[in-house]
Amino acid sequence: MTDRITQTTALEGHGHGTLPVWKRTPEPDAGVDASVHARLEFSDAAKERLAWLRTRYPDGYQRALVLPVLSMAQREFGWVSPQVIAFVADAIPVPRMWVEEVATFYTMYNKRPIGRHHLQVCTNVCCAVVGGEQLLEYVCRKLGVHPGETTADGRFTVIGAECLGACGYAPMMQVNDDYHENLRSRAQVDALLERLAAEPDRVGTDPHLALGPGTGPGRMLPRNGPALKAGGNVHTPEGGH
């Protein structure tokens, strides 16, 4: 399931004019082919990492493995499908629900396929006051997508993100594992997008996989993954721009 965000009502704000009310409605993941994850196996590097992780926690505390193993699985398989959730639960092992509840709570786990470059534009307060929302709009317009969509060539997925912890360097955007900060001019954004678009495809096992999130180079195409389809919406604001 994914969510559709719709504006449903308008409330009178106290001295602040009319305030929109947004409603989050689950809707089926039509068009997402989760069968691509029918046969799953960790790479040797991931198996080694899992064995090492096990040594970090005493028996009876396997639940603590859910976050790191899910992160590893996302790097290996590209996104967290129901099959990946089941695979992770079996690999630890823990009940499937324990993995499901973590995967659906944290936004860093992608429940749909994403493009090779995952652009997360912060639109929270500090970024918003110095152009974060305009930055998101510009990136979307430049790539011809709405927030939450993937470009037709599968290269870019763009989303608006909540605070990413770089408030002092606003406005900013996270591209896979990397932060790009002080994005105050269109020329900076243009140069960044052009550089990302020109990067050659890399498919295979990421040698930095074992280091965990935040330390590797840009995300690679999933080792066992399918070609990405265009239009992988996550959130589609009604009547979008």
Ligand code: FES
């Ligand atoms: S508000 Fe944008 S990084 Fe904190």
